[in-house]
Amino acid sequence: xxxxxxxxxxxxxxxxxxxxxxxxxxxxxxxxxxxxxxxxxxxxxxxxxxxxxxxxxxxxxxxxxxxxxxxxxxxxxxxxxxxxxxxxxxxxxxxxxxxxxxxxxxxxxxxxxxxxxxxxxxxxxxxxxxxxxxxxxxxxxxxxxxxxxxxxxxxxxxxxxxxxxxxxxxxxxxxxxxxxxxxxxxxxxxxxxxxxxxxxxxxxxxxxxxxxxxxxxxxxxxxxxxxxxxxxxxxxxxxxxxxxxxxxxxxxxxxxxxxxxxxxxxxxxxxxxxxxxxxxxxxxxxxxxxxxxxxxxxxxxxxxxxxxxxxxxxxxxxxxxxxxxxxxxxxxxxxxxxxxxxxxxxxxxxxxxxxxxxxxxxxxxxxxxxxxxxxxxxxxxxxxxxxxxxxxxxxxxxxxxxxxxxxxxxxxxxxxxxxx
Amino acid sequence: xxxxxxxxxxxxxxxxxxxxxxxxxxxxxxxxxxxxxxxxxxxxxxxxxxxxxxxxxxxxxxxxxxxxxxxxxxxxxxxxxxxxxxxxxxxxxxxxxxxxxxxxxxxxxxxxxxxxxxxxxxxxxxxxxxxxxxxxxxxxxxxxxxxxxxxxxxxxxxxxxxxxxxxxxxxxxxxxxxxxxxxxxxxxxxxxxxxxxxxxxxxxxxxxxxxxxxxxxxxxxxxxxxxxxxxxxxxxxxxxxxxxxxxxxxxxxxxxxxxxxxxxxxxxxxxxxxxxxxxxxxxxxxxxxxxxxxxxxxxxxxxxxxxxxxxxxxxxxxxxxxxxxxxxxxxxxxxxxxxxxxxxxxxxxxxxxxxxxxxxxxxxxxxxxxxxxxxxxxxxxxxxxxxxxxxxxxxxxxxxxxxxxxxxxxxxxxxxxxxxxxxxxxxxxxxxxxxxxxxxxxxxxxxxxxxxxxxxxxxxxxxxxxxxxxxxxx
Numbered sequence: 001x002x003x004x005x006x007x008x009x010x011x012x013x014x015x016x017x018x019x020x021x022x023x024x025x026x027x028x029x030x031x032x033x034x035x036x037x038x039x040x041x042x043x044x045x046x047x048x049x050x051x052x053x054x055x056x057x058x059x060x061x062x063x064x065x066x067x068x069x070x071x072x073x074x075x076x077x078x079x080x081x082x083x084x085x086x087x088x089x090x091x092x093x094x095x096x097x098x099x100x101x102x103x104x105x106x107x108x109x110x111x112x113x114x115x116x117x118x119x120x121x122x123x124x125x126x127x128x129x130x131x132x133x134x135x136x137x138x139x140x141x142x143x144x145x146x147x148x149x150x151x152x153x154x155x156x157x158x159x160x161x162x163x164x165x166x167x168x169x170x171x172x173x174x175x176x177x178x179x180x181x182x183x184x185x186x187x188x189x190x191x192x193x194x195x196x197x198x199x200x201x202x203x204x205x206x207x208x209x210x211x212x213x214x215x216x217x218x219x220x221x222x223x224x225x226x227x228x229x230x231x232x233x234x235x236x237x238x239x240x241x242x243x244x245x246x247x248x249x250x251x252x253x254x255x256x257x258x259x260x261x262x263x264x265x266x267x268x269x270x271x272x273x274x275x276x277x278x279x280x281x282x283x284x285x286x287x288x289x290x291x292x293x294x295x296x297x298x299x300x301x302x303x304x305x306x307x308x309x310x311x312x313x314x315x316x317x318x319x320x321x322x323x324x325x326x327x328x329x330x331x332x333x334x335x336x337x338x339x340x341x342x343x344x345x346x347x348x349x350x351x352x353x354x355x356x357x358x359x360x361x362x363x364x365x366x367x368x369x370x371x372x373x374x375x376x377x378x379x380x381x382x383x384x385x386x387x388x389x390x391x392x393x394x395x396x397x398x399x400x401x402x403x404x405x406x407x408x409x410x411x412x413x414x415x416x417x418x419x420x
Numbered sequence: 421x422x423x424x425x426x427x428x429x430x431x432x433x434x435x436x437x438x439x440x441x442x443x444x445x446x447x448x449x450x451x452x453x454x455x456x457x458x459x460x461x462x463x464x465x466x467x468x469x470x471x472x473x474x475x476x477x478x479x480x481x482x483x484x485x486x487x488x489x490x491x492x493x494x495x496x497x498x499x500x501x502x503x504x505x506x507x508x509x510x511x512x513x514x515x516x517x518x519x520x521x522x523x524x525x526x527x528x529x530x531x532x533x534x535x536x537x538x539x540x541x542x543x544x545x546x547x548x549x550x551x552x553x554x555x556x557x558x559x560x561x562x563x564x565x566x567x568x569x570x571x572x573x574x575x576x577x578x579x580x581x582x583x584x585x586x587x588x589x590x591x592x593x594x595x596x597x598x599x600x601x602x603x604x605x606x607x608x609x610x611x612x613x614x615x616x617x618x619x620x621x622x623x624x625x626x627x628x629x630x631x632x633x634x635x636x637x638x639x640x641x642x643x644x645x646x647x648x649x650x651x652x653x654x655x656x657x658x659x660x661x662x663x664x665x666x667x668x669x670x671x672x673x674x675x676x677x678x679x680x681x682x683x684x685x686x687x688x689x690x691x692x693x694x695x696x697x698x699x700x701x702x703x704x705x706x707x708x709x710x711x712x713x714x715x716x717x718x719x720x721x722x723x724x725x726x727x728x729x730x731x732x733x734x735x736x737x738x739x740x741x742x743x744x745x746x747x748x749x750x751x752x753x754x755x756x757x758x759x760x761x762x763x764x765x766x767x768x769x770x771x772x773x774x775x776x777x778x779x780x781x782x783x784x785x786x787x788x789x790x791x792x793x794x795x796x797x798x799x800x801x802x803x804x805x806x807x808x809x810x811x812x813x814x815x816x817x818x819x820x821x822x823x824x825x826x827x828x829x830x831x832x833x834x835x836x837x838x839x840x841x842x843x844x845x846x847x848x849x850x851x852x853x854x855x856x857x858x859x860x861x862x863x864x865x866x867x868x869x870x871x872x873x874x875x876x877x878x879x880x881x882x883x884x885x886x887x888x889x890x891x892x893x894x
Binding site: 088089090091092121178247271274291292293294295296297298300301302327328329331332335338339341342387388389390391392409410412413416417418 | 583758760777
């Protein structure tokens with residue numbers, strides 16, 4: 001009853017906002033598409049969609065023109081491994097829906113349900129050029145490390161509209177390595193064997209649903225919601241984000257993915273550079289925090305700020321992130337990407353790793369991730385190099401709508417800043 | 421030099437502050453005094469863990485042709501910085517380089533003072549942090565642990581110190597954590613490779629006392645079923661401690677002024693530190709987020725007659741900027757951290773710039789082993805927000821946020837923090853504008869001795885922990 005109403009409201013707002021023609025002119029375009037970088041070009045937006053992006057695009061009469069001289073247009077940034085939309089104040093649990101510690105639901109936890117489009121974190125992140133996030137369940141280990149999976153991630157937009165889920169259930173989330181070992185009682189060997197057993201259970205369940213419902217068949221340790229959620233995983237339709245850092249753990253997971261025919265995305269991969277050729281050969285994408293250069297655990301002794309550059313040089317498809325489960329500090333994504341460039345990653349590869357790469361890997365590149373005709377107007381006009389802290393966005397479009405450059409912290413600033 | 425006997429004073433530690441002058445030798449003289457019949461009293465060693473740091477013997481170095489930010493407010497294009505005997509001897513545009521100087525080509529690069537972090541836990545909460553054995557930062561056993569000195573938690577092999585040095589950090593103040601109302605004494609370190617804490621200890625730097633406001637102490641002790649469980653409990657805890665400290669200081673004063681007759685009052689390490697604050701010898705470094713709580717702390721300081729040197733984190737400082745400027749209290753904060761708990765819900769990126777614009781002492785600090793490696797970038801984020809707000813703060817001023825102003829907060833501004841003749845030669849040569857995300861520290865000097873050179877692999881990493889491991893071979 002409520003959902004259709006909200007849907008109708010969203011439709012009304014978005015159609016209101018986007019029924020016009022907008023031209024961003026004279027800007028450098030980082031299209032992340034076949035056109036590559038266009039030194040001086042135009043992005044033409046009609047009714048919320050990109051109709052042209054490149055040099056020599058004619059601006060129709062009546063179009064609203066945004067002067068992009070000296071600026072840069074990029075696709076909107078996508079924050080991977082985020083909890084945007086699922087948290088307001090980290091240490092106020094009722095304001096957060098990032099994780100469950102219920103033993104009754106693990107893989108089944110669907111973070112796309114119950115998100116908060118009114119979150120004040122969304123406009124704050126937009127001011128850093130972020131228009132979408134891969135909102136990813138965390139583990140809640142308050143009662144010990146009980147759960148095998150933390151749940152299913154979703155791609156969301158930051159337009160602050162009720163229909164904020166771009167694509168639900170884009171990936172299952174699994175921690176292996178040290179964390180996985182702890183969840184399996186303290187040893188990696190137990191975690192890997194247990195995971196294989198779980199996958200076998202899921203396959204058995206998928207073949208014998210009727211018997212399961214009759215209470216027959218072999219007993220299943222997992223709840224039905226978890227088994228059901230894992231069926232797309234064993235069928236290779238849903239990728240698994242595997243959080244793992246040590247080189248040997250990465251190799252174990254590549255092997256397991258091959259054995260079990262799983263589609264995996266490595267997350268963290270602090271020592272990924274040490275096994276970069278194997279990762280590249282397996283065609284497995286990697287989510288990397290470019291500034292994670294410290295040996296924070298015995299699984300990250302090889303951590304280096306050159307990880308992103310080395311993985312890229314080996315031909316691995318990269319997604320860059322900042323922190324883990326990031327929400328408030330999501331706005332540092334572009335600084336992290338800039339640091340990756342400082343440590344050897346080509347600039348265009350860094351931009352791809354926060355736009356088109358995550359869009360492709362999480363199955364939303366038909367809508368966003370590049371400046372191409374037919375895609376949603378989901379882009380940012382910057383007054384300089386988008387990876388420089390001293391640059392700022394001048395226009396942000398999400399889902400075809402131009403967003404106000406406001407946020408609660410700016411309201412606070414204006415309340416207290418002395419008149420000059 | 422003989423340390424003054426029978427005094428709570430840490431005057432020795434405060435006096436001079438000359439980093440290049442060897443600290444007073446640790447002699448048995450004090451013991452001898454005890455034995456002397458004319459002075460039948462036991463000496464209190466005011467500096468029982470003295471610095472053994474010695475400035476290196478160095479030649480003359482000239483950085484030539486760089487863009488120099490002096491942190492005194494000047495930006496010098498085509499600048500020259502001359503270092504001799506561990507000191508800065510001249511800074512200016514197109515200076516002639518005298519005979520005998522080793523020339524370092526700084527053309528196309530930027531030169532700044534060494535980065536100073538006013539809030540770190542490196543060495544006390546070391547990597548790998550997943551090992552509980554390496555977490556020695558919070559003595560979470562009593563709301564008042566003023567008797568604890570964080571220097572006794574320092575592990576000089578923390579790989580984080582190497583990473584910070586490679587990012588241009590030459591000096592850092594390490595603080596105890598914020599679980600307690602009184603966490604203990606801070607220590608200021610020179611970020612030189614060392615095998616002992618004493619080998620890094622900044623000679624003459626004053627001690628600080630870590631005080632924590634707000635959520636952390638009340639959360640920790642409410643969970644233990646004891647006071648403080650509320651903010652009013654926090655304040656009651658501070659005031660009780662200061663009452664005790666006043667009483668303690670009075671007893672010692674009375675005994676000293678009364679000709680030191682009879683047994684001296686019994687020493688109490690906890691009260692000794694608090695009394696050191698009352699005497700102005702130990703600087704108050706106060707973790708405090710909210711504006712209303714900072715105002716309460718200022719009133720407490722006035723009630724008991726001490727000063728607060730710095731509010732740390734202080735994310736609501738912008739709400740009371742004129743008060744903090746009037747009280748001459750520094751504000752050490754971030755640009756980007758906010759929202760992880762209620763007391764940082766109102767944090768804004770413009771916090772440091774608004775303090776700066778009000779005429780105050782603004783500092784960008786880290787509190788984090790990753791942020792300490794990019795204080796220049798964090799300052800750039802703050803500067804960017806200032807420009808967005810229309811505040812015309814130049815880079816030549818913003819550089820102070822992680823150099824000169826941090827030195828002031830730590831009480832070492834006479835020695836470090838700026839590029840001025842007479843100052844210690846703590847210098848960073850950056851590959852580019854340090855407010856650019858692409859800038860890296862290429863060379864780093866402490867007291868004129870090079871401690872990091874990106875072009876020379878022998879400068880990384882120092883830590884024994886990484887030796888022979890995967891991380892050591894990167």
